[in-house]
Amino acid sequence: xxxxxxxxxxxxxxxxxxxxxxxxxxxxxxxxxxxxxxxxxxxxxxxxxxxxxxxxxxxxxxxxxxxxxxxxxxxxxxxxxxxxxxxxxxxxxxxxxxxxxxxxxxxxxxxxxx
Amino acid sequence: xxxxxxxxxxxxxxxxxxxxxxxxxxxxxxxxxxxxxxxxxxxxxxxxxxxxxxxxxxxxxxxxxxxxxxxxxxxxxxxxxxxxxxxxxxxxxxxxxxxxxxxxxxxxxxxxxxx
Numbered sequence: 001x002x003x004x005x006x007x008x009x010x011x012x013x014x015x016x017x018x019x020x021x022x023x024x025x026x027x028x029x030x031x032x033x034x035x036x037x038x039x040x041x042x043x044x045x046x047x048x049x050x051x052x053x054x055x056x057x058x059x060x061x062x063x064x065x066x067x068x069x070x071x072x073x074x075x076x077x078x079x080x081x082x083x084x085x086x087x088x089x090x091x092x093x094x095x096x097x098x099x100x101x102x103x104x105x106x107x108x109x110x111x112x113x114x
Numbered sequence: 115x116x117x118x119x120x121x122x123x124x125x126x127x128x129x130x131x132x133x134x135x136x137x138x139x140x141x142x143x144x145x146x147x148x149x150x151x152x153x154x155x156x157x158x159x160x161x162x163x164x165x166x167x168x169x170x171x172x173x174x175x176x177x178x179x180x181x182x183x184x185x186x187x188x189x190x191x192x193x194x195x196x197x198x199x200x201x202x203x204x205x206x207x208x209x210x211x212x213x214x215x216x217x218x219x220x221x222x223x224x225x226x227x228x229x
Binding site for chain 2: 034051095
């Protein structure tokens with residue numbers, strides 16, 4: 001089955017700095033990679049995703065990159081703000097056939113210091 | 115509200131109690147999931163229902179019993195739990211098929227404390 005590794009487990013940055021969270025996956029058939037943000041006491045919410053036919057996707061201050069050859073993908077947050085503080089989860093899914101269930105990483109706790 | 119509603123939001127129960135968690139979605143989704151989230155642990159998949167049929171049971175102890183009477187409702191029946199079962203239980207739903215990606219929408223969770 002799929003295995004997703006996520007690093008780091010904790011990331012502390014100063015407001016305005018950039019933050020990068022990295023994930024690797026094992027199943028080369030995985031073709032959809034969502035990122036979820038879970039603020040303290042709240043539900044995980046999808047913030048950005050990328051499909052395997054795209055190498056990079058950007059939405060304002062957040063971007064995701066995918067390297068299919070190396071089987072890793074990353075979340076980039078620029079100009080971090082205190083409200084970016086949350087736990088971020090990556091996931092890998094083989095959509096369109098076979099196992100459709102997401103495999104989640106262990107999560108990264110991002111702390112943005114004002 | 116994102117369309118996935120969980121009740122109760124908080125539950126405290128003794129080890130001999132029987133209680134149930136409820137999840138309801140109004141998104142027209144056809145798959146529903148139960149996840150367990152413990153401190154400093156990854157999201158643990160417990161059960162998956164696809165078109166009301168259970169398709170996954172991730173080696174969950176029998177003291178957890180799921181029920182999916184229709185594609186909009188999902189229950190998790192709890193009995194004879196242990197203190198280590200204390201966690202946040204998250205329900206999620208998604209729409210399978212149609213060629214799209216399997217995007218999960220989560221509920222706010224039920225925080226369970228077992229005394």
